[in-house]
Amino acid sequence: QSALTQPASVSGSPGQSITISCTGTSSDVGAYNYVSWYQHHPGKAPKLMIYGVSNRPSGVSNRFSGSKSGNTASLTISGLQAEDEADYYCSSYASSSTPWVFGGGTKLTVL
């Protein structure tokens, strides 16, 4: 069981927007603004899409945005495109013996 809770799957049609939630606790997501999101295409290395809750690394499309409220962080992808179909993982810094925790991953299907 992963430390952070994500929905197993979400789907949307091209052009639509979707949001993936990531629920943690007051010891991780709720405690720090160090939530990041990763896009993972099978067979490839994960790619950083959002860091520090809502910041985009250089080169990442502005269709990707992040936010946080309390113990829940969210990733929103607007204007869905076929190439967005992938697994998405959230991660947070945590004040525990395991400083980095991940969510179980969400499979995004673009219909």
Next chain:
Amino acid sequence: QVHLVQSGAEVKKPGASVKVSCKASGYTFTSYDINWVRQATGQGLEWMGWMSRNSGKTGYAPKFQGRVAMTRDTSISTAYMDLSSLRSEDTAVYYCVVGYSYGFSFDYWGQGTLVTVSS
């Protein structure tokens, strides 16, 4: 440009050990911590541990404590992850990861090393 190049796939029997290497280039090896993350078959990402850039001090997730050892050879900019007493549940892709450009996140990943544990 930062590159992390990992060693090739391994097949091991239960109870054996595996050592995965991660050769870094494009940056000063001792300037950034190296973390190890794995994805077991059908599972999500899982943080295993890290090695401090300065001292080489290590920290491991409780789940792997006693079975994992992370080391490095700074002369060849290479990090190593040793996992012992392998069991079938350790069948996974193992990644070395560096947080280089953005704080408290991982922006550079090795290509992954598949370790298969099977009798």
